[in-house]
Amino acid sequence: MEDGYRRDVPEIELREALHYMGWRGAALDPEFVEQIHACERELRNAAKPQVIYRCFSYEPGLNRLDGTVYQPAGRDIRRLLGNCSGVILFAATLGAEADRMIRRTMLRGGSDGLVMDAVASAMIEAVCDQTEAEFARNRAEKEQYLTDRFSPGYGDMPLSDGVLICSLLETSRRIGLTVTGAGMMLPQKSVTAVLGISPVKQEHRGSSCQSCAMRNECLLAERK
Amino acid sequence: MLERTVTLMDGAMGTMLQNSGLKAGERPEILSITQPELIRNIHSAYIKAGSRMILTNTFCANAHKLAGQGVSVCEVVTASVHRALEAAAGTDTKVLLDIGPIGELLSPIGTLSFEDAYNLFSEMLEAGEAAGVHGVLFETFSDLAEIRIGVLAARERTHLPIFTTMTFEADGRTFLGCDAGAAAMTLSGLGVEALGINCSLGPAEALHVLKRMRRYTDLPLILKPNAGLPDPETGLYRLDPVTFADQMEGFCSLGVAYIGGCCGTSPDFISELSGRWCGSVVRWDKCAVNGICSTGRIVEFDGDIHPIGERINPTGKSAFARTLLDGDTGEAQRRALLQEEAGAEILDINVGVPGIDEPAMMKAVVSAVTGISMLPLQIDSSSPAALEAGLRQAPGRCLINSVNASEESLKTVLPLAARYGAAVVALTLDGRRLPESTEERIHYAERILNAARQAGLRDTDITIDCLTMTVSAQQDQALMTLNALREIRNRWNVQTVLGVSNISFGLPDRQTVTTTFLAQALAFGLTLPIVNPNQAGIMDTIDASRVLLGMDKGCSSFVERHAGAEPKPASAGKTVRPRNTVQLETSGLSLEDAILRGRQREAVELARAALETREPLELAEQVLMPALDKVGLQYEAKQIFLPQLLNAAAAAGAAFDVIRERIADRGEHSEKKGPIVLATVEGDIHDIGKNIVKTVLENYGYAVIDLGKDVSPQVILERAVASDARMVGLSALMTTTVPAMERTIHLMHEQGITIPVVVGGAVLTEAYAERIGADFYAKDAKATADIARKVIG
Known part of the structure; x- marks a missing residue:
C-alpha cells in the first residue's frame, strides 16, 4: 500500500535469494531452507522499503531531461531511450535498519549474514519489480510503454550517474538514500534507475546480466 | 507551565527558486552571488507575509557540496547572509544561518569522519557569524549524530543561539532510525534554544511526532512541515495554504512556538499562518521525564x-x-x-x-x-x-x-x-x-x-x-x-x-x-x-x-x-550435568557428517565425545582437517555453495575450539596460526566479502585481526607491522575504491614491508591484482584459505 514514499515489504522468491548466494542448483537440505526463511523473517521486521520517482519529458536528440541539468551518460542508455518521449528517474531503498540488521547478523559468524544479505538483495529487487509493474500499468492506460529498468553500473553508464539521480530526486531528504564520496549508496540495499517512456512497444531483455560490464568476471552471472 | 509568544518563520527557498526557473540539480546557493535581487526579493516576500525569522540561502553551502563550483564557502555564506540582512533591514526580523546535512553519512555507517563534519560545519558557522547572522538553524537532518556535531561546532566556534529541526517519517523516526524523543532529549542536553521538525510529510502527520518530543524536553518546539507530498508527474505539492494552515491548528498545547513551512510552501502559506497565529501565546507543561x-x-x-x-x-x-x-x-x-x-x-x-x-x-x-x-x-x-x-x-x-x-x-x-x-x-x-x-x-x-x-x-x-x-x-x-x-x-x-x-x-x-x-x-x-x-x-x-x-x-x-521454561533440576551445580547428555540428539551422525552438514552444536558435542577416547591433535589432524578438505572439494565441484561452506567451516571451527580448550586444560599451548590482518580499503564500506573471508579463515584455525571497513593505508600498514602479521588481506568492492587498494600495497612496498598481500573483491581480476602489486589474488573466501595455507601453513 502506498503511504507517501513507503511501500510494503514484498514477498521474495527463494530462488532469487539463492541466486544472490551463488546457488547453481546444488541439493538443499531442509535445515538450510529454514535458515533462509528465518533470516527473511528477521529482515522483514527491519526493512522499510521506500520508493521515490519523478517523470520528465525527454527529447532523444538533446538527451536532456526537461527542467533539469541531467543528461544520462553512456551510449547504452542513449540507445535504450532512442525512441522515448519521457523518462522516469527512480530510486528505492530498504532503509538503514535493514543494513543494521545485516551488520548485526554478520557478527554471529557462520553464514547467517551472507544469507540475510542475499535475502535483502532479492527483497530490494522485488521492491523495484513491483514499482516497475505499477509504472507499466499506469502507462498502459495512456498507451505508453516502458523500456527496461537501467541502473548506473549497467553497460557503460557510469556510477556517477547514480549520484546525479539521487541529487535530482533529493533522495537524501525524501527517502534517506545517500551516496558516499566513492559513489556507494547508503543504505547499501538501494537501487537507482532510469526507465524510458515510449509511444512504441519495447523489447525486454529478460536477464539483466547481458548488459553488465562485469558479466565475464561475475560469479553470479547467468551464462548461456 | 511554560509559555512563549509564537514566532513566524519563513517558507521554502528551493520551491520559490524552482518557480523562478532554477533547474533541478542546480545549486541554488550560488544565486545569492549571481542573482542577488532574486534572493533578496524572496526574503522580502516572506517578511511582507509576516515572517519574523528568516533563513539564509545556505542550506547546502558546505565545502563538500560546493566542491567544483568555483566559489568558496565564505563567499557564498557571506553573500547569502547579506541578502537576508538587506531584506530584513528596517524590520525586527531575525536572520538565521540555514545549515542542512552535509550530504554524506558519518562513520561508522558512511565514510565521513567526525572531525571532517565538524570542520565543514565550523567553516559555515564562522563565516555566518562574521557576516552578521542572529542565530543558526540546523534543519532537515535525519542523523542525530550529525546534527549533534553541528551543534557542538556552533557552541564551540560561535556565540550564536542554536535552533534545530530534524525530518521524521510518520512513525516518529528518521530514515536512520532516530527517535523523535531521543532527539529532543539529546539536543535539549546540549543547550539549544528550540527544537522540532521540518520537511517530513505534511503538518497532519507531525502531531504525534511533536507529542513524542514534548515528553522529553522543556524547550519551545519548531514546526516547519512540507505542503504535503509532491506529485511525481508534476513535482507540485498537494496542500493549499488554507488546508495547510488548518492542519497546523491543534499544536498550541504542545508549545509549538516557531512555525513556518518547508518544501512546497510560499509567502501565501506564511500569510495564512500569520493571520491565524500572529501574536498568540502558547503554553505547555514542564517535562517531568528524565533518562x-x-x-x-x-x-x-x-x-x-x-x-x-x-x-x-x-x-x-x-x-x-x-x-x-x-x-x-x-x-x-x-x-x-x-x-x-x-x-x-x-x-x-x-x-x-x-x-x-x-x-x-x-x-x-x-x-x-x-x-x-x-x-x-x-x-x-x-x-x-x-x-x-x-x-x-x-x-x-x-x-x-x-x-x-x-x-x-x-x-x-x-x-x-x-x-x-x-x-x-x-x-x-x-x-x-x-x-x-x-x-x-x-x-x-x-x-x-x-x-x-x-x-x-x-x-x-x-x-x-x-x-x-x-x-x-x-x-x-x-x-x-x-x-x-x-x-x-x-x-x-x-x-x-x-x-x-x-x-x-x-x-x-x-x-x-x-x-x-x-x-x-x-x-x-x-x-x-x-x-x-x-x-x-x-x-x-x-x-x-x-x-x-x-x-x-x-x-x-x-x-x-x-513460558515453557523447564523446571530447574534439583541441583544444577557443575557436577550434576553429565557430559554426554546431548549424545542422544547426535546419534547416527559422525563428527565428519556434522561438519559437512554445517551442524555446529552437534559438531561440538561429537568433538567432546570423541575426546573421551582420542588425543586432541590426532582428532584435529585425522578428522577435522580431512572433513574441511572434503568440504573444500565439494565447494570447488559446486556440489555445495557458499553459505553451506560457511556453515561447515563454522561447525569445524566450533570443534577446533573444543580441541583447543582441551589442550589448554592440560596446561599446554595451542596458538592459532597467523595472525592475518584483514581490511576493507579506504573509502569502501562494503564489508560482506571481507566478513565472509574472516569467518572462513577463523574456522580454518587462523587468528584474524579485522580492522573493519574504510581503513586508511597508513592504519593497515601500522597494524600489520605492530601485530607481526603473516599475511594481509585487502578487500574492495567498487572500481572507485580499487585505487585505495593499490595505494595501500604501494605504501607497504615503499616502507619495505614484505608481508604477503592477498586481494579480493567483486571487480578485481587476477590480472588487475597483479598490476596493482598484490602477491595473491583470491577469487573467493575458500581461495583465501588455500592461500593462507600456502603462505602460513
Whole structure:
C-alpha cells in the first residue's frame, strides 16, 4: 500500500535469494531452507522499503531531461531511450535498519549474514519489480510503454550517474538514500534507475546480466 | 507551565527558486552571488507575509557540496547572509544561518569522519557569524549524530543561539532510525534554544511526532512541515495554504512556538499562518521525564529496573584486551550484541588496557558499538580525556561512569556532564577512601549532589553507586550497602547503580551469592544493576524481581520470557550435568557428517565425545582437517555453495575450539596460526566479502585481526607491522575504491614491508591484482584459505 514514499515489504522468491548466494542448483537440505526463511523473517521486521520517482519529458536528440541539468551518460542508455518521449528517474531503498540488521547478523559468524544479505538483495529487487509493474500499468492506460529498468553500473553508464539521480530526486531528504564520496549508496540495499517512456512497444531483455560490464568476471552471472 | 509568544518563520527557498526557473540539480546557493535581487526579493516576500525569522540561502553551502563550483564557502555564506540582512533591514526580523546535512553519512555507517563534519560545519558557522547572522538553524537532518556535531561546532566556534529541526517519517523516526524523543532529549542536553521538525510529510502527520518530543524536553518546539507530498508527474505539492494552515491548528498545547513551512510552501502559506497565529501565546507543561538514550532508544529513569551490561570491559580478559590493542573492535561489537540479546538495556563501555591510547580507543569502540546496537551507553573510564572522547562520539544522552566525592573528581567530571548533557554515576567514596558505613555513603552522596546542583545538573541526572564490597572479606558491608540504597532512594529523586558480581569474590558457587545479593539490592531500591546478562541466573533474577516488586504489571513480561521454561533440576551445580547428555540428539551422525552438514552444536558435542577416547591433535589432524578438505572439494565441484561452506567451516571451527580448550586444560599451548590482518580499503564500506573471508579463515584455525571497513593505508600498514602479521588481506568492492587498494600495497612496498598481500573483491581480476602489486589474488573466501595455507601453513 502506498503511504507517501513507503511501500510494503514484498514477498521474495527463494530462488532469487539463492541466486544472490551463488546457488547453481546444488541439493538443499531442509535445515538450510529454514535458515533462509528465518533470516527473511528477521529482515522483514527491519526493512522499510521506500520508493521515490519523478517523470520528465525527454527529447532523444538533446538527451536532456526537461527542467533539469541531467543528461544520462553512456551510449547504452542513449540507445535504450532512442525512441522515448519521457523518462522516469527512480530510486528505492530498504532503509538503514535493514543494513543494521545485516551488520548485526554478520557478527554471529557462520553464514547467517551472507544469507540475510542475499535475502535483502532479492527483497530490494522485488521492491523495484513491483514499482516497475505499477509504472507499466499506469502507462498502459495512456498507451505508453516502458523500456527496461537501467541502473548506473549497467553497460557503460557510469556510477556517477547514480549520484546525479539521487541529487535530482533529493533522495537524501525524501527517502534517506545517500551516496558516499566513492559513489556507494547508503543504505547499501538501494537501487537507482532510469526507465524510458515510449509511444512504441519495447523489447525486454529478460536477464539483466547481458548488459553488465562485469558479466565475464561475475560469479553470479547467468551464462548461456 | 511554560509559555512563549509564537514566532513566524519563513517558507521554502528551493520551491520559490524552482518557480523562478532554477533547474533541478542546480545549486541554488550560488544565486545569492549571481542573482542577488532574486534572493533578496524572496526574503522580502516572506517578511511582507509576516515572517519574523528568516533563513539564509545556505542550506547546502558546505565545502563538500560546493566542491567544483568555483566559489568558496565564505563567499557564498557571506553573500547569502547579506541578502537576508538587506531584506530584513528596517524590520525586527531575525536572520538565521540555514545549515542542512552535509550530504554524506558519518562513520561508522558512511565514510565521513567526525572531525571532517565538524570542520565543514565550523567553516559555515564562522563565516555566518562574521557576516552578521542572529542565530543558526540546523534543519532537515535525519542523523542525530550529525546534527549533534553541528551543534557542538556552533557552541564551540560561535556565540550564536542554536535552533534545530530534524525530518521524521510518520512513525516518529528518521530514515536512520532516530527517535523523535531521543532527539529532543539529546539536543535539549546540549543547550539549544528550540527544537522540532521540518520537511517530513505534511503538518497532519507531525502531531504525534511533536507529542513524542514534548515528553522529553522543556524547550519551545519548531514546526516547519512540507505542503504535503509532491506529485511525481508534476513535482507540485498537494496542500493549499488554507488546508495547510488548518492542519497546523491543534499544536498550541504542545508549545509549538516557531512555525513556518518547508518544501512546497510560499509567502501565501506564511500569510495564512500569520493571520491565524500572529501574536498568540502558547503554553505547555514542564517535562517531568528524565533518562538516557541512544539515537533510537530511550531508557527512562522511572524507578523500574534497567540492567547495564558490563562485558565491554577488558579488565581481566586478556584475549579481549588483545583485540583492542590490535585495533580490532569486532569483539566489542560481538559483546554488545550478546548482551543486548540477553536483555541488557544499557551498555557500559570501558577500554582501559594498560598502554592503550584510551581516548582514541574509547572513540573507536563507541563508534563501532553504536553502528550495530541501539542501546544507550554508559561511558566508563577513570580518565577524563577518555570520558570526553566517548561523550563527544556517542550520538545520544549517555551516563558517565563515574564521579566521586573528591574535589578533583567533582571539578573535572561534573562540568563534562553539564557540557555534554550527560547523566552521571556518583561513587560514594572520597578519592581512594572507601566508605565503611551506611552514613558515610549517604554523606558522600549528599556532597556529590550538592556539587552537581551547583554545576547546573538536576538531581534526576545523578545515579548513586553505594559500592559493593567483597562479602568474604568485609562481611558487615553488604548490609550497609543495602541500607544506604534504601535511604538514598527515600531521600532524593535519584537513580541507583551497583556492580553486583564483586560481592561473591573468593567464595565457592559465586553465582548463588551474586544472584541472591542482586535480588536483595533490587528489593532495597537498586534501579540500574551493572551485570553480566549472559551469566546464568542474572536476567532470571531481574525478571523475577520485577514481578515481586510490582514493576512487571500483570507479570506479562515474565510470562512472555519464561513460558515453557523447564523446571530447574534439583541441583544444577557443575557436577550434576553429565557430559554426554546431548549424545542422544547426535546419534547416527559422525563428527565428519556434522561438519559437512554445517551442524555446529552437534559438531561440538561429537568433538567432546570423541575426546573421551582420542588425543586432541590426532582428532584435529585425522578428522577435522580431512572433513574441511572434503568440504573444500565439494565447494570447488559446486556440489555445495557458499553459505553451506560457511556453515561447515563454522561447525569445524566450533570443534577446533573444543580441541583447543582441551589442550589448554592440560596446561599446554595451542596458538592459532597467523595472525592475518584483514581490511576493507579506504573509502569502501562494503564489508560482506571481507566478513565472509574472516569467518572462513577463523574456522580454518587462523587468528584474524579485522580492522573493519574504510581503513586508511597508513592504519593497515601500522597494524600489520605492530601485530607481526603473516599475511594481509585487502578487500574492495567498487572500481572507485580499487585505487585505495593499490595505494595501500604501494605504501607497504615503499616502507619495505614484505608481508604477503592477498586481494579480493567483486571487480578485481587476477590480472588487475597483479598490476596493482598484490602477491595473491583470491577469487573467493575458500581461495583465501588455500592461500593462507600456502603462505602460513
